[in-house]
Amino acid sequence: xxxxxxxxxxxxxxxxxxxxxxxxxxxxxxxxxxxxxxxxxxxxxxxxxxxxxxxxxxxxxxxxxxxxxxxxxxxxxxxxxxxxxxxxxxxxxxxxxxxxxxxxxxxxxxxxxxxxxxxxxxxxxxxxxxxxxxxxxxxxxxxxxxxxxxxxxxxxxxxxxxxxxxxxxxxxxxxxxxxxxxxxxxxxxxxxxxxxxxxxxxxxx
Amino acid sequence: xxxxxxxxxxxxxxxxxxxxxxxxxxxxxxxxxxxxxxxxxxxxxxxxxxxxxxxxxxxxxxxxxxxxxxxxxxxxxxxxxxxxxxxxxxxxxxxxxxxxxxxxxxxxxxxxxxxxxxxxxxxxxxxxxxxxxxxxxxxxxxxxxxxxxxxxxxxxxxxxxxxxxxxxxxxxxxxxxxxxxxxxxxxxxxxxxx
Numbered sequence: 573x574x575x576x577x578x579x580x581x582x583x584x585x586x587x588x589x590x591x592x593x594x595x596x597x598x599x600x601x602x603x604x605x606x607x608x609x610x611x612x613x614x615x616x617x618x619x620x621x622x623x624x625x626x627x628x629x630x631x632x633x634x635x636x637x638x639x640x641x642x643x644x645x646x647x648x649x650x651x652x653x654x655x656x657x658x659x660x661x662x663x664x665x666x667x668x669x670x671x672x673x674x675x676x677x678x679x680x681x682x683x684x685x686x687x688x689x690x691x692x693x694x695x696x697x698x699x700x701x702x703x704x705x706x707x708x709x710x711x712x713x714x715x716x717x718x719x720x721x722x723x724x725x726x727x728x729x730x731x732x733x734x735x736x737x738x739x740x741x742x743x744x745x746x747x748x749x750x751x752x753x754x755x756x757x758x759x760x761x762x763x764x765x766x767x768x769x770x771x772x773x774x775x776x777x
Numbered sequence: 778x779x780x781x782x783x784x785x786x787x788x789x790x791x792x793x794x795x796x797x798x799x800x801x802x803x804x805x806x807x808x809x810x811x812x813x814x815x816x817x818x819x820x821x822x823x824x825x826x827x828x829x830x831x832x833x834x835x836x837x838x839x840x841x842x843x844x845x846x847x848x849x850x851x852x853x854x855x856x857x858x859x860x861x862x863x864x865x866x867x868x869x870x871x872x873x874x875x876x877x878x879x880x881x882x883x884x885x886x887x888x889x890x891x892x893x894x895x896x897x898x899x900x901x902x903x904x905x906x907x908x909x910x911x912x913x914x915x916x917x918x919x920x921x922x923x924x925x926x927x928x929x930x931x932x933x934x935x936x937x938x939x940x941x942x943x944x945x946x947x948x949x950x951x952x953x954x955x956x957x958x959x960x961x962x963x964x965x966x967x968x969x970x971x
Contacts, residue, residue, distance in 0.1 A: 622873060622900055630862065637876075640868035647861050656852050657835065663845035668827060671842075674879070706827055 578603035579629040581620070583613065585775045586737065588638045589626040592645060594729045597768035599649035639670060646726035653720055661720040665710060665727035669734050672703040676738070692743075700744045704752060707731055711751035717758050724762055732759040737777065783808040784834040785846075786825075788818070790971040791931070793843035794831040797850055799923045802962035804854035844871060851920035858914055866914040870904055870921035873897065874928050898943050901925055905945035911952055918956055926953035931971075 580596070582589035584607040596603050608616055608625070620627045621636040628634070628641045635641060643663070646652040653659045679695050682688040710719055719727035732755065738744045746752045759765055785801070787794035789812040801808050813821055813830070825832050826841040833839070833846040840846060848868075851857040858864045877897040904913055913921035929950050932938040940946045953959060 621869070630865075635865055635869050637869045637872035639872050640865055643868055644861060644865035647864065656849060659852065660833075660835075660840050660845055660849035663848055664826065664840050664842040667842035667845050710826075 576631050577629075579606055580604065581606045581608065581616070581627040581629070582625045583608055583610075584773075585777050586733070587626075587777055590733050590737075591638070591642045591726070591730045592626060592628065593772075594733060594765060594768070595642060595645040595649060595651055595726060598651065598724060598729070598762060598764050599645070600764055601649060639666065642666070642726055642730065651724060651726045651729070653725060658720050658725075662725045662727040665707075665719045666730050668703070668706060669727075669730045672699065673734055675699045675703075676743075696743065700738075704744070704746065704749050707755075708749045708751050711755055717754055719755075724759070728755060728759055732756055741777075781836050782834075784811050785809070785831060786811040786813065786821070786834065787831040788813055788815075789967075790969045791927070792831075792971050796843070796847045796920070796923050796927050797831065797833070799927060799959060799962070800847060800850040800854065800856055800920060803856060803918060803923070803956060803958050804850070805958055806850075806854060844875065847920055847924075851923075856919050856923070858919055863914050863919075867919050867921040870901075870913050871924045873900055873904075874924045878928065898938075898940065898946060902943045902945050905949060911948060913949070918953070922949060922953050926950055 578596070578601065580589060580592055580603055586593075593605065613625070617623050619634070621634055624636055626638060626641060627636050628644070635644070643652070643666070646662070647659075653662050675695060676699075679688060679691040682691055711717070714720060716722040718724060719731070731752075735744070735746060735752070735756070739746065746756065760769065783801075783806070785794060785797055785808055791798075798810065818830075822828050824839070826839055829841055831843050831846060832841050833849070840849070848857065848871075851867075852864075858867050874897075901913075905911075908914060910916040912918060913925060925946065926949065929940055929946065933940070940950070954963060
């Protein structure tokens with residue numbers, strides 16, 4: 573049974589909330605999409621479990637941690653596979669994406685320009701081919717066009733979203749990865765996702 | 778239905794495999810506890826999903842990512858809550874612990890113990906206080922308790938941090954250690970540096 577009211581709190585960006593928004597869109601689930609300005613965040617910080625965003629509020633109770641939230645939404649709305657084993661296969665791909673994301677965060681937060689350029693070079697030359705290689709392999713092994721089983725899961729959405737962000741920043745291209753390209757098309761042609769993407773607010777990150 | 782054969786493959790250490798071993802112990806589940814030497818690892822590396830350990834092999838198929846593996850085992854054997862909301866709470870706690878572990882060497886080498894991990898240990902204490910049952914989530918052992926226990930064990934055994942001033946976290950450690958099956962496992966567990 574779906575929970576009563578859902579509120580999603582984040583900044584005015586895709587960032588770490590967008591996979592939540594994609595899941596909720598794919599589920600056709602209404603929710604309140606709350607976007608804080610920096611000023612609002614300063615006062616709202618203490619109303620979050622761990623002084624971080626995103627936060628999801630379900631029936632009045634607040635929870636943090638991106639992976640916990642997306643896993644909850646995926647499980648609630650049928651995007652976590654049909655068996656525990658499928659959930660494992662999905663979770664492994666999701667964790668992989670967040671490992672990849674954490675590699676990029678290291679580049680993103682570095683303030684020293686020389687170090688930043690060095691980290692970005694390493695990211696593009698070493699990490700990008702490594703992780704795109706893993707995605708390609710998993711998709712090839714699956715053979716269905718999706719990471720796991722033959723329907724959309726949070727594994728597909730989290731990979732799609734992170735790669736979308738990196739591509740839009742000009743950090744990588746998926747041209748040499750046919751299975752990844754196919755996945756991106758599959759996600760974008762999902763009816764509810766397509767509608768969501770067509771109207772979603774454009775933000776730099 | 779539990780899988781027919783399970784092999785947990787890691788190095789000869791607790792490391793990122795230990796939470797899975799603790800779940801399997803708590804579940805009374807037999808499995809093959811494979812420990813690769815440094816010499817064996819290069820040859821095995823290409824046989825892993827992501828060139829990393831731990832790997833869980835279930836009926837011949839291999840899976841990676843330590844948290845995904847531990848979560849699978851916890852869900853399989855009833856240590857992942859009774860509802861999706863409880864699983865959310867469990868995952869929230871686990872990811873918080875993962876964030877702490879990812880702060881890595883910076884926090885490790887901080888010389889002032891009070892500065893080391895107050896933020897995280899305060900959050901752990903807060904979650905335990907909100908729960909009020911002595912367990913992180915619900916009123917029985919879950920993967921969240923095991924993750925907190927293992928993290929505290931590692932930090933204390935390596936003298937990296939202290940949980941003085943965190944009474945609920947201290948109590949949780951004792952609760953996990955006194956679980957009958959875990960107690961037996963810990964008594965027989967091979968001591969390793971990591």
